[in-house]
Amino acid sequence: MASTEPYRVVVLVSGSGTNLQAIIDELHLPDDSGVTCALVVSSHAGVAALDRAAAAGIRTEVVAMVDHPDRAGRDRALAEIVSGATPDLVVLAGFMSILTGAFLDRFPDRVINLHPSLLPAFAGVDAIGQALAWGARITGVTVHFAEEEVDAGPPILQEAVPVPYDRSADALTSRIREAEHRLLPSAIRLFAEGRVSRDPSDRRRVIITEVQSR
Amino acid sequence: MASTEPYRVVVLVSGSGTNLQAIIDELHLPDDSGVTCALVVSSHAGVAALDRAAAAGIRTEVVAMVDHPDRAGRDRALAEIVSGATPDLVVLAGFMSILTGAFLDRFPDRVINLHPSLLPAFAGVDAIGQALAWGARITGVTVHFAEEEVDAGPPILQEAVPVPYDRSADALTSRIREAEHRLLPSAIRLFAEGRVSRDPSDRRRVIITEVQSR
Numbered sequence: 001m002a003s004t005e006p007y008r009v010v011v012l013v014s015g016s017g018t019n020l021q022a023i024i025d026e027l028h029l030p031d032d033s034g035v036t037c038a039l040v041v042s043s044h045a046g047v048a049a050l051d052r053a054a055a056a057g058i059r060t061e062v063v064a065m066v067d068h069p070d071r072a073g074r075d076r077a078l079a080e081i082v083s084g085a086t087p088d089l090v091v092l093a094g095f096m097s098i099l100t101g102a103f104l105d106r107f108p109d110r111v112i113n114l115h116p117s118l119l120p121a122f123a124g125v126d127a128i129g130q131a132l133a134w135g136a137r138i139t140g141v142t143v144h145f146a147e148e149e150v151d152a153g154p155p156i157l158q159e160a161v162p163v164p165y166d167r168s169a170d171a172l173t174s175r176i177r178e179a180e181h182r183l184l185p186s187a188i189r190l191f192a193e194g195r196v197s198r199d200p201s202d203r204r205r206v207i208i209t210e211v212q213s214r
Numbered sequence: 215m216a217s218t219e220p221y222r223v224v225v226l227v228s229g230s231g232t233n234l235q236a237i238i239d240e241l242h243l244p245d246d247s248g249v250t251c252a253l254v255v256s257s258h259a260g261v262a263a264l265d266r267a268a269a270a271g272i273r274t275e276v277v278a279m280v281d282h283p284d285r286a287g288r289d290r291a292l293a294e295i296v297s298g299a300t301p302d303l304v305v306l307a308g309f310m311s312i313l314t315g316a317f318l319d320r321f322p323d324r325v326i327n328l329h330p331s332l333l334p335a336f337a338g339v340d341a342i343g344q345a346l347a348w349g350a351r352i353t354g355v356t357v358h359f360a361e362e363e364v365d366a367g368p369p370i371l372q373e374a375v376p377v378p379y380d381r382s383a384d385a386l387t388s389r390i391r392e393a394e395h396r397l398l399p400s401a402i403r404l405f406a407e408g409r410v411s412r413d414p415s416d417r418r419r420v421i422i423t424e425v426q427s428r
Contacts, residue, residue, distance in 0.1 A: 118352055118374075121335040135418035137372035138332055140352065158351035160332075160374035167419065204349035205381065 007192035017049025075102035123151035221406035231263025289316035
């Protein structure tokens, strides 16, 4: 990277943190990535994701719903903490809580989410179970801009994942996780390289430039 | 094929018939395919699909809505004509008219349709335009069992198609057509080989066996 200041990512988590681990391994730890994980915020205390962050020397915070009167209050507190880390990008990596405008409006076009399907198919909870129940032959993974309408923001990257012929939920979950661990670091890298933008004349159109401009 | 009697396919069309042409080239004309196209029925007179059928020596019929009092009447007439060709499989190949139970109930689990998206995403008309407008990075093609609810029957085969980076509708349409011309003959071949069935305990689950059993 030509830039001397690393690209600052804040990662929001809720659980095991395997996608956080992919970000740590692919981007945070390698010195030449140009990306640093400035902060990890969990919606729950005591989750493994916090241990992964601590083990990589990343600062952690917990912002739990139970400590706030309502979602908007939680989102304002979360925004303050995230903002304090001056992120270039906010990454929802298995963050299992809905964010409102009180949070999202503070970071316009700088919050991305990961969803285990080829959106718009199988939005919402248990996307893998939905795909299996529907009988899909192909599902996948989407990294998209987070917007107030859940799982509806425009996709940045998508990767198709074939459903195993035996429809094994374990095997499909494993394939989806592998794709997630590829796609999310790839998307962050594109942002860090300054290659992602939204077409102002068509906000659903995400432009990825070929040439590095950062 | 071990069987001496060819597998009989009736193809329903409405327009240019490029998917019919793929069936003709891949299955009807090759002597060793074990598949014959017994009849082509168009919902409209004068379309190119009828010329393609005639050029391949396939019998043609036209069953137009305008000649019938209502959809159910049209579907009964259509079912009579199709039934007269004793099909093993009825293939909707760009057939642009909704079929009711008056037709579908006559050929249980023997009517398949082609849709230019990875269903359940982008069901209905102009699936390619829908995918572009939504900002999809990946769309595709689905061959599925036709049911009364349009584009909702369980998939038999699906193929992912990446959206070109320039979002060119022409380039995407061309990629989708190529995938269609691969996928529809492949699906018919699986049926002809006796390898497609539906799980009686879960009707959304289409089973494709590995071993040829026909």
